[in-house]
Amino acid sequence: MKKNIWKRLTPLFALLLTSAIGSSLLLWQYDGMVDEALGVKHTNVTVGGETVFASRYGDINSTNQTAMLADLRAHNVQTQEEGSVLLKNNGILPLDSSVKMITLLGRASVDPVYRYTSGGPGFNDDGVSLRDALENAGFTINETVASAYGTSKKTRDKFSGDIGEEGEAFFTDAIVKSFTEYNDLAIVLFSRYGGEGTDLMRKDVDGVSQLSLHESEKAVLRMARAHFSRVLLLVNSGNPIELGWMDREDYGVDACLWIGTPGSYGFEGVVHLLTGQANPSGALIDTYAVDSLSAPATQNFGDYTYSNAGEFGLTSVGVHDVTDKYLVESEGIYVGYRYYETRYEDLVRNRFQANSQAGSFASQGAWNYAEEVAFPFGYGLSYTTFSREITGFSDAGESGEEFTLEVTVKNTGDIAGKTPVQIYVQVPYTEYDRENLVEKSAVQLVGFGKTKLLAPGEEETVTVRVDKYLLASYDSHAHDQKGGYTLEAGSYFFATGNGAHEALNNILAKQNIDGLYDHNGMPVQGEPSAACVWTLEQTDDSTYLTMGGSIVENRMADADINTWIPGAVTYLTRQDWNTFPKELTSLSATAAMAEVLNLSTNGEGSYEMYTRPSDGPGIDAYTQGADVTLLLTDMKGVPFEDEKWDAFIDQMTILQMTTMTSDMGGLKAVKDIGFPAVSQNDGPDGAGGVQYVGQSVAAAAFNPSLMADRGDFFAEEALFSGRVAVWSPGADIHRTPFGGRNFEYYSEDSYYSYLCAGLEVGAMQKKGLVSSIKHFAGNDQEMNRYGVCTFTTEQAWRQGPLRGFEGAFTKGGGLSTMTSYSRYGLVLTCENDVVNNQILRGEWGFKGFTITDAGSGTPLDSLAGGTDEFCMNDNAKAIYQWITRNDDGTMLGHLRQANKRIFYSYVNSNLANRLSYDMVIDDGLSWWQYAVIALDILLGVLTVAGLVLYGRSLKKGKEN
Amino acid sequence: MKEYQSYDLRTAAAALSLITMIYYFIQSHTDSCYQPVIVVLLLLAALCENLSLFNRADFLPMAAAMCLGVCFGLMLYYVLPSFSDLWNQVNFIGGNTTAYFIYLGAILVSFLFAEAGAA
Incomplete structure (x- = not known):
């Protein structure tokens, strides 16, 4: 009997023991995250250093933290007030005092989308x-x-694209009867939902574009129209819902306010806008097309598999083995308004086949701007009106802000309000450009500001400085085909306006072009006084010949599909709008392409392309584990180029250096050199505590100081919570209206992203928060994000996906970036020497560290390709073994560089506040780790005891 | 428990271990999550159970159950991160969670058969 008990119990103990040990290993691996979740600190620093990065609230204590959080809440409310965009108002807003009884319609009214699925904090209590x-x-x-x-019972489902709206059947007699009492106003709330790993769909579960107005929504609107004299629509979406129907009599609305994703406190701001406590002053960060499928980028967006993937063994498995997917961004530079506005100019000038039917989706026949565009980029209404005039212009500024524009804005209405000041420029589009396929947008945003609150009749002159770099275009044929940035001789037209379209019309008016019309198709004259001209006498191809000490030249030919398969795609060119992209559904990989792709998969057995250079040095080329004479605190203020960094790194062992590459929710302490453990958090809509108003709403405020404040609050939160790094903000572009993470990126406009990232990251860094801006770069769709081969032209790469990030480093001084899962051409971003080392570090002068997206990249290829840290991926052992077993000094050199960048970034963060000679790092175990060890030991003892007792009972049985 | 019942349970455990091992071997290669130790443990379990059908050595059924218990724990260790995606409703870690559920379920059932058969 006893024997049977141990026979049964011992395997059960073994099962429990193995499960417990496995779980313990996982918990240990992700200890930073467990600590974070439980609110405990793994490492305690008992003596801190002098304050290098100070909070504006004073000492770090709970009283000041409470004050900071109150201000942060107010900041979020203000961001929502300034970032919400009024798109229509028939006079019902602001609500008059007679409005008391309100009916909320739309299922989302009880279940709004505060943010999409992603990192960052949850909804606050x-x-x-x-x-x-x-x-x-x-x-x-x-x-x-x-x-x-x-x-x-309806629910929205991001995987099927179900918007979760109730239809006509929902409106029972009882519900309709209830309208009678609550009929001062109907507020209709429509939402869309996507997020990490999930784009919105070009065809959803209802068989229509997820961004279109669904039949169920029409039913809601008809009900509202039939029973209420005042109908207000709130657009609760990080993606631009199609709104071309808004003026229809049967289900149109009286007013419409885009509110994006309001986070924890945004709805307070929304209600302030409704009551008139605040006046809308936001502007659209995306073009709102009548049909979202009309964007050139949308033609190639989704799931594309090489037609011969099987032949070459290309696969699509997990994180590491996605090699059979591709995406050709054949729209080139013409993303968002760059397409719609450029084609509009060519249409009114009657050139370049702009009036063809190619790309005509909402137009009746030939392409027509007013029929295709519901609301232009940068557009937004107010409860008042404004006039704008450029009253001053100078080109004598310092490098980086060469142009100074003075825009005089006057409140011409009768309610106080503020408004964005957007500066656009039109660069010359010449015969040379057409011959060499240098693409030029009709307008591009190059600067912005915002007025103060202007009383009726009050005016203010807002000064906006513009970087000449944003006027340059990348020409891959310049400098004898080596490529480079060029400013062509000719006239450069600057303009302001309520959005890109009005600014373009002002430029065209300055050029005496007639036949202009607004986005509603109404004829307009344009305002020449809102535009001005700067003339460049001679083409300038030298100013940006070198940047960050590196020559700027063609580097990304491998990320252009035509390099691999000549003529595979015709990129959209302005000189012939019939080149409007077609969907590329049957691309075949060549053997050369497959060879590169298979090198980075398990096909070769290691995933690694890296091989030790035969003439490379051994590990003795570097000093390792030298006596410690320099602590990290000694490195405060030491320039990146200083040789003292080499001496500092010499003190570390290879094992210590490899450990520093593993970020499992934070980095472990290295006590010998005085580095305490640090924690890092995901964003972008928060730094671990408060769920902020969505980043795209913040961008829609077009308020530079508010954007900088956002970064500052991130840094303040970090100071109080002891965090040193956050994976935030996001600077990929809204390449299409369907991007699942558009809500947490700034805009469709890479130049606007450049400007915003510079401000926000600059503010974070200034107060010591390492900002790992993500996902660098070209994470232009969530579909197949693990390794999709992404192709476009060098000009489009540089002025599109890369440009959005560039400002974070060159303007904001950012010291970190999280790389994208996707591939530049055929090589994973985190393994890509061209973008990480040659462009990011070489041309842009980046001195910080790069971190992979979670689980991405292989150890050796990534280190060689410019990666410094691995997110949620412990590669320390693999790197250590490779270096020591292969005596690979080359890889050790990469590892040393990675460590230098990591330490340089952290010593220039708020971690410096904790560094001192007296610092004591207590790297003890957290309470939960003791508990886990105790459980493992208990189960181990039980298992062994079970075996022993079973053995003894067996022996007894034999003796008997 | 009657001897023939124990015999049936051990036979079932052996068969299911073998089937799970074959399924795992094929499927995990497709998913690139193959771990040799899983195959070894499943194979050992099946072997011990089979031997126990012809050899009355008392420890064999228990050894089979031990192998399956350890195998379950290891499998849990390998697949838990992927299950966090389901919890968080994201595609973050990746992996074929359906197959992982099948592995875990099959190993657990094998273990229970082995446990019962060892009595």
Whole structure:
């Protein structure tokens, strides 16, 4: 009997023991995240150093933290107020005092999208829903409708694209009857939802574009139109929902406000706008097309597999083995407004086949701007009106802000308000450009500012400085085909306006072009006084010949599909709009392409392309583990180029250096050199505590100081919580309206992203928060993000996906970036020497560290390709073994560089506040680790005891 | 428990271990998550159970159950990160979670058969 008990129990103990040990290993591996979740610190620093990065709230204590959080909440409310975009107002806003009883329609009204799925904090306990915010403002909400929506079985589902809206059948007699009492106003809230790993769909579960108005939504709108005299639509979406229907009589609305993703506190700001406590001053960060499928980029967006993938063994498995997917961005530079506005100019000038049917989606026949565009980029209304005039211009500024424009803005209405000041430029598009396929947008945003709150009749002159670099175009044929940035001789037209379209019309008016019209198709004259001209007498191809000490030249031919398969694609060129992209569904990989792709997979057995150079040095080429004479605190203020860094790194062992490459929610302490453990958090809509208003809403505020404040608050939060790095902000572009993570990136406009990233990252870095801006770069769709081969032209790469990040480093001084899962051409971003070493570090002068996206990249290729840290991926052992077993001094050199960048970044972060000679690093175990060890030991003892007792019972049985 | 019942359970455990091993071997190569130790443990379990059908050595059924228990724990270690994606509703770690559920389920059932058969 006893024997049977141990026979049964011992295997059970073994199962539990192995499960417990496995789980323990995982918990240990991700100890930084476990600590974070449990609110404990793995490493304690008992004596801190002098304050290098100070909080503006004073000492780090709970009283000051409370004050900071109160201000942060107010900042979020202000961001929502300034970032919401008024798109239509028939006079119902701001609400008059007679509005008391409100009916909320749309299932999302009880279940709004505060943010999409992604990193960053969850909804805060003291967060505010739309209903809370309305009731706090004194409105009474129709409970009958709210309860019915609350018990609805409908759910939105990002995987099927189900928007989760109730249709006509939802409106029972009881619900309709309830409208009678709550009929001062109907607020309709429509949402869209996507997020990490999930784009919105060109065809969703209902068989239509996920961004189109669905039949269920039409039913809601018809119900609202039929029963309410005032209907307000709130667009709760990080993606541009199609709104071309807004003026329809049967289901149109009286007013429409885009609110994006409001985070925990944004709805307070929304209600301030409704009541008139605040006046809308946001502007669209995307073009709102009548049909979202009309964007050239949308033609190639989704799941594309090489037609001969099987033949070459290309696969699509997990994180490491995605080699059979491709994406050709054949729209080139013509993303968002760069397409719609450029084609508009060519249309009114009647040239380049702009009036062809190619790309005509919403137009009746030939392509027509007003029929294709519902609302232009940069557009937004206010409760008042403004006039804008360029009253001053200078080209004598210092490098980086050569141009100074003075824009005089006057409040011509009768309500106080503020408004963005957007500066666009039109660069010459010449015969040379057409011959050499240098593409030029009709307008591009190059600067922005915002007025103060202007009283009726008040005016203000806003000064905006513009970097001449943003006027240059990349020409891959310049300098005898070596490539480079060029400013062509000719006239450069600067203009301002309420959005890109109005600014373009002002430029065209300055050029005496007639036949202009607005986005509604109404004829306009344009305002020449809102434009000015700067003339460049001679073509300048030398100013940007070198940047960051490196020559700027063609480097990305391998990321252009035509390099691998000549003539595979015709990129969209302005000189013939019939080149509007076609969907490239049957691309075949060549043997040469497959060879590169298979090198980076398990096909070769190691995933590694790297081989030790035969003439490379051994590991003795470097000093390792030298006596410690320099602590990290000694490295404060030491320039990156200083040889003292080599001496500092010499003190480390190879094992210590390899450990520094593993970020499992933070880095472990290296006590010998005085480096305490650090934690890092995901963003972009928060730094671990407060869920911010969405980044795209912040961008829509077009307020430079507010954007900088956002970065500053991230850094303040970090100071109080002891974090030194955050994977934030996001600077990929909204290449298409369907991008699953558009909500956490700035805009469709890479130049605007460049400007915003410079401000936000600059503010973070200034206060000591390492900002790992992500996902560098070209994470232009979530579909197949693990390794999709992404192709476009060098000009498009540089002025598109890369440009959005560039400002974070060259303007903001950012010291970190998280690389994208995708591939530049055929090589994973984190393994790509061209973008990480040659462009990021070489041309842009980046001195910080790069970190992979979670689990991406292989150890050796990544280190050689410019990666310094591996996110959620412990490659320390693999790197250590390779270097020591192969006596590979070359790889050791990469590892040393990685460590130098990591330490340089952290010593220039708020970690410096904790560094001193007296610092004591207590790298003890957290309480949960003791608990886990105890459980493992207990199960181990039980298992062994079970075996022993079983053995003894067996022996006894034999003896008997 | 009757001897023939124990015999049936051990036979079932052996068969299921073998089937799981074959399925795992094929599927995990497709998913690039192959771990030799899983195959070895499943094979050992099947071997011990088979031997126990012809040899009355008392430790063999228990050894089979031990192998399966350890195998389950290891499998859990390998696949838990992927399950976090399901929890978080993201595609972050990746992996074929359906197959992982099948592995775990099959190993657990084999273990239970082995446990019961060892009595």
